[in-house]
Amino acid sequence: MPNDKHGSSPQTTNGNPENPYIPMWLLAELTYACPVQCPYCSNPLALSASRKNELSTQEWITVLRQARKLGAVQLGFSGGEPLVRTDLEELITEARSLGFYCNLITSSIGLTSEKIAIFKQAGLGHIQISFQGSNRESNKLFGGTDSFEHKVAMTKEVIRQDLALGLNFVLHRHNLHQVGEFLAMAESVGAEFVELANCQYYGWALHNREHLLPSQEQLVEAERVTNEFRDQHQGKMEVFFVAPDYYDNRPKKCSNGWGTTFITVTPEGDVLPCQSAKVIPDLEFPNVRDYDLKTIWQTSKLFTGFRGTDWMIEPCKSCPEKEIDLGGCRCQAFLLTGNALNADPVCDLSPFHHKVTEATEAAQSAPEVVESKALLFRNTANAKTLSADQ
Amino acid sequence: MTDFDIETTAFKLNPQYQFQWEEAQQCHVLLYPEGLIKMSVSAAEIIQRCQQTATLDGLINELNQAFPDAEGLAEDVREFLQDAQRQAWIVAAND
Ligand code: SF4
Ligand code: SF4
Numbered sequence: 504m505p506n507d508k509h510g511s512s513p514q515t516t517n518g519n520p521e522n523p524y525i526p527m528w529l530l531a532e533l534t535y536a537c538p539v540q541c542p543y544c545s546n547p548l549a550l551s552a553s554r555k556n557e558l559s560t561q562e563w564i565t566v567l568r569q570a571r572k573l574g575a576v577q578l579g580f581s582g583g584e585p586l587v588r589t590d591l592e593e594l595i596t597e598a599r600s601l602g603f604y605c606n607l608i609t610s611s612i613g614l615t616s617e618k619i620a621i622f623k624q625a626g627l628g629h630i631q632i633s634f635q636g637s638n639r640e641s642n643k644l645f646g647g648t649d650s651f652e653h654k655v656a657m658t659k660e661v662i663r664q665d666l667a668l669g670l671n672f673v674l675h676r677h678n679l680h681q682v683g684e685f686l687a688m689a690e691s692v693g694a695e696f697v698e699l700a701n702c703q704y705y706g707w708a709l710h711n712r713e714h715l716l717p718s719q720e721q722l723v724e725a726e727r728v729t730n731e732f733r734d735q736h737q738g739k740m741e742v743f744f745v746a747p748d749y750y751d752n753r754p755k756k757c758s759n760g761w762g763t764t765f766i767t768v769t770p771e772g773d774v775l776p777c778q779s780a781k782v783i784p785d786l787e788f789p790n791v792r793d794y795d796l797k798t799i800w801q802t803s804k805l806f807t808g809f810r811g812t813d814w815m816i817e818p819c820k821s822c823p824e825k826e827i828d829l830g831g832c833r834c835q836a837f838l839l840t841g842n843a844l845n846a847d848p849v850c851d852l853s854p855f856h857h858k859v860t861e862a863t864e865a866a867q868s869a870p871e872v873v874e875s876k877a878l879l880f881r882n883t884a885n886a887k888t889l890s891a892d893q
Numbered sequence: 894m895t896d897f898d899i900e901t902t903a904f905k906l907n908p909q910y911q912f913q914w915e916e917a918q919q920c921h922v923l924l925y926p927e928g929l930i931k932m933s934v935s936a937a938e939i940i941q942r943c944q945q946t947a948t949l950d951g952l953i954n955e956l957n958q959a960f961p962d963a964e965g966l967a968e969d970v971r972e973f974l975q976d977a978q979r980q981a982w983i984v985a986a987n988d
Contacts, residue, residue, distance in 0.1 A: 525917050527929070574917025576924055604911050604924035628911060629926035667909040667926045696926065 525574035537584040540647035540880035543708035550886040569796040578603040586613035599626025629667040637685035669696040675715040701747035705779040754831025754847035761809040903986040
């Protein structure tokens, strides 16, 4: 369920002046196969229809060992849909014995109560289940699967088996008004952690942006409902509301700083500093089949290229705020300005800031009704059509 | 499950948390969904002993024996555990 760029987490260093950073987080994208077809998926538009180049169990175990040696502690099994892999139990067992805290990030399609028990036994700590809508119809409309009842059942089952549970609801203009309904549903099943994450515009979401970006008014209302709910349920449920950065005038520090905290490994073994880095075309992505993670983390051009602030050009280079946001997101800079070295155009000091405001202005008057036909759903058939178009 | 009287009820580390030594960071950490807390040396001494069922008095006794020179230890331990309870690092042992 990849549309939740981790905004911030404590930065940890190892005291080594050459490269003081520890990759605390490993995101293992086990497969791009996914039964859901979210039109806001941040997976690459060029989805491979074939799974034959996916890393094997043994290759993943090697990756886990190398990451753990570098000091990684949090491990997210993600995708695509990680439950599609038949070796998940084996990978969890290995990861737990290495000392990882294991998180499973899933749509819950393919999950059963038996599997929950098996994964818990293997050492899984936490399951995050994503919902595409707050009721049966909208979940089906935006996920392309009729899975709402199953998701609710699995949510209850995770709680019953006493595993840590988080619910994730990706927000966009056609479901922002459902925030209240979703929170009520989460409460009724006893969820303790809920993430309301506005989708961010990479991958499929950028392609569908014109249909997904909410108006300011919608956002304000959704935040109001969320705050009201929080006040009424203090201490019982933690609710995180991640606003879309398009309405800010300063960008978010991406992935807690490029190459400082996160490592993503794609299904075929490419190593990325953030989930969306593949959108930047002139980068070379080292693969775990060719190099070990330590070499990639410490010395690859990809990881060192945008680490810190030395790479910056104006206006970031001489900006007094550069240590705060590190110039924002490189992917967004590339996608909206054509040059990954530019300031993230969310910043109002960027000469390309109008690229963002044009989109938000258009969103004020865009129709409220759901035109699902207009959305391009994430599946391999659409991926093929897209690549043929290009 | 976090709603118990720490003075009278036995408790233990929250089973959803993972406590361990981190070589790369040279400290103990407490891991939980998508996050981590670095433990000070004294915090680690206490949490380590919560991996089995523990009581406040029992812990204070044990720590007094291990660190006979520590001043104000009982109060520090009590305060730390009250805080740990609020943050759900420890839970009542019987559930
Ligand atoms: S289609 Fe939806 S569920 Fe599947 S990987 Fe993308 S965001 Fe996750
Ligand atoms: S100019 Fe660059 S460094 Fe300064 S606030 Fe904007 S994005 Fe951040």
